[in-house]
Amino acid sequence: MNVVVCVKQIPDPAETGSLNPDTNTLNRDSKPILDESDSYGVEMALQLVEAAGGGKVTLVSMAPNQEQAGLRTALAMGADDAILVSDEALAGSDALSTAKVLAAAISRAEPDLVLAATESSDGYTGTVPEQIAAVMGLPSVTFAKSIEVGDGSVAVQRQTEFGYDSVTCPTPCLVSVTAGVVEPRYPSFKGIMAAKSKPVDEVTLADLSIDPALVGAAGCGQSIVQVEEAEAREAGEKIVDEGDAHERIIAFLEDLKVL
Amino acid sequence: MGISSIWVYGEVVEGELSTLTTEMLAKARTLSDQVDVVIGGEASDAVAATAGAHGAGTVHATGDLGAGLQGVHVAAAIAAAIEAGAGPDAVLAGTTYDGRDVAARLSVALDAPVISNLVDLEVDGDALVGTSPIFGGTTNVKTTFTGGSAQIALIRPKSFVAEETSNGPAATAALATADCGAAGAAEVVDRFVEESDGPKLDEAAFVVSGGRGLGDAEKFSLVEEMAQLVGGAAGASRAIVDAGWVPYSSQVGQTGKVVKPDVYLALGISGATQHLVGMKGSKHIIAINKDEEAPIFGVADLGIVGDVHDVMPKLIEAIKARG
Numbered sequence: 181m182n183v184v185v186c187v188k189q190i191p192d193p194a195e196t197g198s199l200n201p202d203t204n205t206l207n208r209d210s211k212p213i214l215d216e217s218d219s220y221g222v223e224m225a226l227q228l229v230e231a232a233g234g235g236k237v238t239l240v241s242m243a244p245n246q247e248q249a250g251l252r253t254a255l256a257m258g259a260d261d262a263i264l265v266s267d268e269a270l271a272g273s274d275a276l277s278t279a280k281v282l283a284a285a286i287s288r289a290e291p292d293l294v295l296a297a298t299e300s301s302d303g304y305t306g307t308v309p310e311q312i313a314a315v316m317g318l319p320s321v322t323f324a325k326s327i328e329v330g331d332g333s334v335a336v337q338r339q340t341e342f343g344y345d346s347v348t349c350p351t352p353c354l355v356s357v358t359a360g361v362v363e364p365r366y367p368s369f370k371g372i373m374a375a376k377s378k379p380v381d382e383v384t385l386a387d388l389s390i391d392p393a394l395v396g397a398a399g400c401g402q403s404i405v406q407v408e409e410a411e412a413r414e415a416g417e418k419i420v421d422e423g424d425a426h427e428r429i430i431a432f433l434e435d436l437k438v439l
Numbered sequence: 440m441g442i443s444s445i446w447v448y449g450e451v452v453e454g455e456l457s458t459l460t461t462e463m464l465a466k467a468r469t470l471s472d473q474v475d476v477v478i479g480g481e482a483s484d485a486v487a488a489t490a491g492a493h494g495a496g497t498v499h500a501t502g503d504l505g506a507g508l509q510g511v512h513v514a515a516a517i518a519a520a521i522e523a524g525a526g527p528d529a530v531l532a533g534t535t536y537d538g539r540d541v542a543a544r545l546s547v548a549l550d551a552p553v554i555s556n557l558v559d560l561e562v563d564g565d566a567l568v569g570t571s572p573i574f575g576g577t578t579n580v581k582t583t584f585t586g587g588s589a590q591i592a593l594i595r596p597k598s599f600v601a602e603e604t605s606n607g608p609a610a611t612a613a614l615a616t617a618d619c620g621a622a623g624a625a626e627v628v629d630r631f632v633e634e635s636d637g638p639k640l641d642e643a644a645f646v647v648s649g650g651r652g653l654g655d656a657e658k659f660s661l662v663e664e665m666a667q668l669v670g671g672a673a674g675a676s677r678a679i680v681d682a683g684w685v686p687y688s689s690q691v692g693q694t695g696k697v698v699k700p701d702v703y704l705a706l707g708i709s710g711a712t713q714h715l716v717g718m719k720g721s722k723h724i725i726a727i728n729k730d731e732e733a734p735i736f737g738v739a740d741l742g743i744v745g746d747v748h749d750v751m752p753k754l755i756e757a758i759k760a761r762g
Binding site: 196204229279298299304306307308309313314315321323325338340341344345346347350360401402403405407408409412415416417418419423425428432436438 | 452493508514534535536539540543544547548552554563578579580586587624625626631632639665686687701715719725727736737741743750
């Protein structure tokens with residue numbers, strides 16, 4: 181069974197983000213890392229391929245530059261290879277054009293199953309996985325808690341507001357995976373060494389026969405008109421617990437008439 | 440000029456329109472004179488009554504979707520209506536499991552952009568302008584549509600206040616479904632409802648949330664016990680959802696639920712921007728954290744620099760003692 185996992189290389193969320201004042205897009209100057217949200221999909225893919233007794237895990241990602249640091253992390257976990265769509269014209273792409281580009285790259289791998297996180301940790305539009313499925317004409321199940329591979333189909337537990345739905349879906353299909361449902365393995369030293377020589381197929385928009393005018397800032401169907409500071413919330417009282425802080429909390433709640 | 444018609448994707452929960460649907464209707468009414476609801480399923484009298492009372496003229500209903508998923512089938516039906524010239528200028532959907540699917544599928548069907556995570560909407564000329572919070576809600580970005588045959592907007596819960604009108608029930612109209620082919624082949628075979636006592640996380644007046652500072656998964660019981668004592672709901676930071684301690688549905692934050700309770704009690708949560716954007720609209724915030732530099736103190740009305748394992752058992756005992 182061949183599984184494609186969509187992964188994104190993002191600025192480290194622990195660092196304070198900033199916007200480029202000219203383009204109003206996120207500054208991506210620092211060395212990107214693998215979005216932690218994607219590590220669950222990578223782990224899920226590795227487990228499914230192991231359970232199927234064969235096949236491979238291919239990563240698909242896009243970046244305006246040739247950045248690969250995040251991909252190497254996922255390769256070190258055990259993914260077999262990667263397709264990186266890398267083209268300057270991709271800068272400023274919105275969710276829809278991102279989905280079109282990824283869909284074209286994914287098709288090259290002819291997967292039985294496409295996995296993605298439910299949303300990235302930087303842009304967090306949360307629409308790209310389902311848009312990819314729509315572009316490819318595939319059925320999909322979003323917000324999976326678990327996936328079981330059957331004969332020509334997958335059985336998915338889909339998170340709902342009140343529990344979960346059991347959903348069956350014929351393959352090929354796309355499934356988006358919520359965080360925390362599997363424990364991503366740490367790359368071993370051997371894995372890290374092996375990842376250095378795993379194949380990363382760098383493709384351009386021309387390789388995918390995509391018109392650069394339809395993606396990136398040029399093909400974006402939305403534009404940022406204003407960026408402003410949000411109203412800040414004032415910090416209140418801060419005390420150090422000396423064994424009686426619970427009394428202060430009780431008094432606070434009494435004032436609010438909650439107690 | 441202006442937006443001549445808006446359809447709000449209505450989600451039906453236990454036979455009723457969801458609160459988020461009525462919140463979106465309240466805003467939509469200020470943006471356009473013609474506001475309708477679209478649902479995947481049968482339009483019951485209760486749904487038509489609620490939709491009408493919140494200002495919708497018509498409920499467009501696909502009829503029973505059987506085992507089919509909402510996203511792909513509802514989007515195909517809306518797209519067909521728009522392509523036939525019988526649809527709206529703009530579609531609003533909630534940032535929910537199904538709402539995001541509808542918006543995403545519709546976007547591809549119409550080759551139209553989606554603007555996501557909106558907490559406010561206004562009209563400028565013929566286009567909607569949406570406001571979304573970034574960097575943990577410290578910065579607001581306004582985005583407008585520049586192309587596409589429809590404007591698709593995803594709205595975060597609790598951005599607007601639902602408001603009833605004196606209107607009677609909405610009219611109902613059948614919305615023709617479209618053949619989705621292979622893309623529509625996923626089927627719901629069973630639904631599991633996890634029983635839980637107390638209010639829902641996004642509706643509770645008191646939310647108690649736990650984070651990594653709890654130390655280990657078992658200590659989440661402190662959060663649950665406190666929530667139960669005050670008649671509230673238990674929530675979680677992304678860190679402990681990622682760690683598998685609690686399910687995704689408990690997550691408060693950018694990639695989780697938005698809560699605005701009267702009181703938000705954060706236990707061992709550092710206050711990453713990811714978390715703050717989901718809870719800083721709470722009326723009153725109390726935070727307990729060992730690290731006096733934790734960013735959560737920047738938004739807390741009452742900050743306790745201390746160990747949740749010391750403070751919470753005493754607090755729980757003291758509240759119990761009050762009876």
